[in-house]
Amino acid sequence: xxxxxxxxxxxxxxxxxxxxxxxxxxxxxxxxxxxxxxxxxxxxxxxxxxxxxxxxxxxxxxxxxxxxxxxxxxxxxxxxxxxxxxxxxxxxxxxxxxxxxxxxxxxxxxxxxxxxxxxxxxxxxxxxxxxxxxxxxxxxxxxxxxxxxxxxxxxxxxxxxxxxxxxxxxxxxxxxxxxxxxxxxxxxxxxxxxxxxxxxxxxxxxxxxxxxxxxxxxxxxxxxxxxxxxxxxxxxxxxxxxxxxxxxxxxxxxxxxxxxxxxxxxxxxxxxxxxxxxxxxxxxxxxxxxxxxxxxxxxxxxxxxxxxxxxxxxxxxxxxxxxxxxxxxxxxxxxxxxxxxxxxxxx
Ligand code: NAD
Ligand code: IPM
Ligand code: MN
Numbered sequence: 001x002x003x004x005x006x007x008x009x010x011x012x013x014x015x016x017x018x019x020x021x022x023x024x025x026x027x028x029x030x031x032x033x034x035x036x037x038x039x040x041x042x043x044x045x046x047x048x049x050x051x052x053x054x055x056x057x058x059x060x061x062x063x064x065x066x067x068x069x070x071x072x073x074x075x076x077x078x079x080x081x082x083x084x085x086x087x088x089x090x091x092x093x094x095x096x097x098x099x100x101x102x103x104x105x106x107x108x109x110x111x112x113x114x115x116x117x118x119x120x121x122x123x124x125x126x127x128x129x130x131x132x133x134x135x136x137x138x139x140x141x142x143x144x145x146x147x148x149x150x151x152x153x154x155x156x157x158x159x160x161x162x163x164x165x166x167x168x169x170x171x172x173x174x175x176x177x178x179x180x181x182x183x184x185x186x187x188x189x190x191x192x193x194x195x196x197x198x199x200x201x202x203x204x205x206x207x208x209x210x211x212x213x214x215x216x217x218x219x220x221x222x223x224x225x226x227x228x229x230x231x232x233x234x235x236x237x238x239x240x241x242x243x244x245x246x247x248x249x250x251x252x253x254x255x256x257x258x259x260x261x262x263x264x265x266x267x268x269x270x271x272x273x274x275x276x277x278x279x280x281x282x283x284x285x286x287x288x289x290x291x292x293x294x295x296x297x298x299x300x301x302x303x304x305x306x307x308x309x310x311x312x313x314x315x316x317x318x319x320x321x322x323x324x325x326x327x328x329x330x331x332x333x334x335x336x337x338x339x340x341x342x343x344x345x346x347x
Contacts, residue, residue, distance in 0.1 A: 001034060001035060001036055002034075002035040002036070003035065003036040003037075003038060004035065004036070004037050004038070004068045004069065004305050004307075005038045005040065005066075005067050005068050006037055006038065006039050006040070006067060006068065006069050006070070006071055006301070007039075007040055007042060007063075007064050007067040007069075007070045007071070007270070008023065008039045008040065008041045008042070008070075008071050008072075009041075009042050009044050009045075009070065009071070009072045009073065009075075009090075010041070010043075010045070010072075010073040011044070011045050011072060011073040011074045011075045011076075011090075011279065012045050012046050012047075012073075012074055012075055012076055012077040012086075012279040013074055013076075013077060013278070013279025013280050013281055013284040014073070014074060014277075014279055014280045014283065014284050014289035015045075015072070015073020015074035015075070015279055016073060017287070017289050017291065017335050018073055018074075018275060018289050018290075018291040018293070018294035018295075018335070019071060019072075019073040019294055021291030021294060021295060021335055021336075021338070021339040021342075022071065022291060022294040022295045022297065022298040023039065023071070023298075024339060024343065025295050025298060025314060025317070025339065025342055025343060025346065026298045026301075026302070026314075028343055028346055028347075029302070029310045029313050029314055029317075029346060030307075030310065032313075032346070032347075033307065033309060033310040033313070035307060035310070039071075040067070042056070042060075042063075042064075044056040044060065044090055045075070045077075045090075046075075046076070046077040046080045046081040046086050047080070049080075049081050049085070049086065049089065050080060050081070054089065055075075055085075055086055055089030055090035056089065056090050060090075061093065061094070061097045061098075064094065064098075064270060065098075065269060065270065067270050068270065068305060069270050069271055069272070069273060069301050069304060069305060070094065070270050070271070070272040070273070071272075071273050071274070071297070071298065071301060072091070072094075072272055072273070072274040073274065073275070073279075073294065074274070074275070074277065074278045074279040074280070075087055075090050075091045075278075075279070076278055076279050077279055077281060078281070079281065088137065092135065092137075094262075094272055095130050095131060095262050095272065096131050097269075098262075098264050098269035098270055098271070098272070099131060099264050099266075099268065099269060100130055100131070100262035100263055100264050100269075100271055100272055101129065101130050101131045101161065101164060101165060101168075101263075101264070101265075102127060102128075102129075102130060102165060102168045102261075102262075102263040102264075102265055103127070103128035103129070103130035103241065103260060103261070103262050103263075104125065104126070104127055104128075104172075104260065104261045104263060104300070105125070105126040105127075105128060105241075105245045105248065105258060105259070105260045105276060106124075106125050106126075106259060106296075106300075107122065107123075107124050107125075107126060107245070107248030107249065107251065107252045107258060108122060108123040108124070108252060109122050109123075109252055109253065110252075110253070110257065110292070110318060110319055110322040110323075110328075111319050111322055111323040112322040112323045112324070112325055112328050113252070113253040113257065113322050113328045114253070114328070115250075115251050115252055115253050116250065116251065117225065117228065117251055119228065119229060121228065121229040122228045122229070122251055122252065124224075124228065124231045124232065124233070124234055124248060125172055125176060125232070125233045125234070126233075126234045126235075126236065126241060126244060126245050126248055127165065127168060127169040127172060127233060127234070127235040127236075127241070128235075128236055128237075128238060128240075128241025128242065128244075128245060129161065129162070129165040129235075129236070129237050129238050129241060130238060130241075130262055131161065131238075132155075132156050132157060132158060132161045132238065133155050133156065133157060133161075133192075133237040133238035133239060134153065134155040134237065134238055134239035135238045135239065136154065136155065136156035138153070138154040138155075138156055139151070139152040139153040139154050140152060155192050155237070155239075157191075157192040157195060157196065157237070159195075159199070162195065162196050162199050163199055163203070165235060166182070166196075166199055166200055166203050166235060167203060168265055169182075169233055169235035170203060170206075170207045170210055170212075172233045173207075173210045173232060173233040174207070174209065174210060176232050176233060177232040178209060178210055178211060178232070179210070179211045179212075179213075179231070179232035179233065180210050180211070180212045180213075180232070180233050180234075180235060181212075181213050181214075181215055181220065181231055181232070181233070181234045181235070182196070182197070182200040182212060182213070182214045182215070182235050182236075183214075183215055183216075183217050183220050183234060183235065183236035183237070183240050183241075183244065184196050184197055184214060184215075184216065184217065184237070184240075185216055185217050185218075185240070186214075186216070187216055192237075193237075196237070197214055200212060200214060217236065217240045217243075217244070220234070220236075220240075220244060221243075221244065221247060224244065224247055224248065224251065225247075225251070228251065245258065245260070245276055246258075246276065249276050249277070249293075253328065254290065254330050255275075255276060255277035255280075255290075255293065256275075256277065256289065256290025256291075256292055256293055256327075256330065257290065257292050257293055257296070258275065258276035258277065258293050259273075259275060259276065259293050259294075259296035259297040259299075259300055260273070260274055260275065260276050260297060260300075261273050261297070261300040261301070261304065262274070263304070271301075271304055273297040273298065273300050273301040273304070274294075274297055275293035275294045275296075275297050276293060277293055283331075287334050287335055287336070288330075288331050288333075288334055288335060289335050290327055290330065290335070290338065291335050291338055291339055291342075292318055292321075292322070292327055292338065292342075295314060295318060295339075295342060296314075296315070296318060298314065299311045299314035299315050299318075302314065313346060314342075314346070316345075317342050317343075317345035317346045318342060318345075320345035321338065321341045321342050321345050324341065326338055326341040327341070
């Protein structure tokens with residue numbers, strides 16, 4: 001029997017509840033589909049930091065390298081550990097060390113979900129650059145605490161990094177409706193985004209079958225709300241992609257629906273699957289976190305592992321659940337009830 005070994009990092013807050021739900025669904029579908037999933041759980045989180053002084057051990061990356069995939073809940077609990085410490089100690093180093101440069105975030109309305117827009121034609125795929133740009137961690141502060149203090153955060157854009165994410169996005173557009181929207185801010189940013197637009201034009205010439213349009217990120221934010229049916233694949237830098245995908249999540253019914261895959265497309269290292277949302281400290285003790293984003297991320301993991309039929313079964317079970325009105329209204333159904341409905345839709 002095929003077997004896949006998965007590193008599971010539940011992380012903080014609602015991370016545990018949504019990953020427990022996703023794992024239950026993944027196990028059920030694996031059992032019914034004739035393959036095995038083996039989990040190894042890592043307690044890396046803000047509590048782990050408070051106990052050990054590190055978000056993950058020094059050899060954490062080496063430990064994760066031997067797995068077929070990583071399933072992650074959420075990282076961050078600002079009341080205990082500053083975000084700049086927790087995220088730069090766990091989530092961001094994994095994306096970077098494993099060169100998971102393509103952060104793929106599908107945004108579409110599941111049946112029965114009433115998004116905030118009047119249209120129900122909302123189906124886009126965001127492709128977010130995931131290893132460089134504004135997240136490079138390049139910068140510093142001088143004259144700290146004085147009136148002359150200066151803080152610098154440099155966005156790093158390499159030709160290799162921009163070209164490979166754009167190529168990945170062109171490929172995704174070919175598999176979908178053949179449209180690519182490339183997002184920059186080249187009217188205000190003089191270097192990086194002009195460079196991004198140039199590379200987009202170069203690659204457009206190689207992909208005459210894909211219709212490419214460049215948009216400024218501010219205009220794209222408006223377009224996602226006013227004309228979402230005009231969009232198919234949307235490719236953006238790390239920070240712009242981060243912001244646009246919370247908007248995409250809101251349009252698809254809320255953060256509880258938005259899934260993501262942090263892919264190393266060349267498969268030289270494990271890819272990581274996680275919901276777009278964070279640890280949700282405001283609802284963490286209440287038992288009402290929506291597990292759909294985490295379960296959907298699990299389906300993306302199955303797809304990546306080659307278990308396409310099982311991935312489709314999970315997506316069909318999610319659709320059957322929301323079509324019954326379960327999990328569609330934030331806070332109405334408990335995490336356990338949504339998970340139980342997905343499990344029963346599987347069988
Ligand atoms: P958040 O995504 O945790 O929460 C934003 C809002 O969405 C909250 O009102 C929350 O209750 C709601 N929400 C999120 N997920 C939900 C779900 N599954 N079901 C129902 N409601 C849900 O964002 P935040 O408050 O800005 O961040 C909280 C912490 O999480 C911070 O430490 C932040 O840095 C971290 N964070 C981590 C990740 C990650 O690990 N990938 C992503 C985003 C934020
Ligand atoms: C996300 C999150 C992270 C990001 C944070 C927690 C660093 O918001 O995965 O969207 O900005 O990438
Ligand atoms: Mn985000």
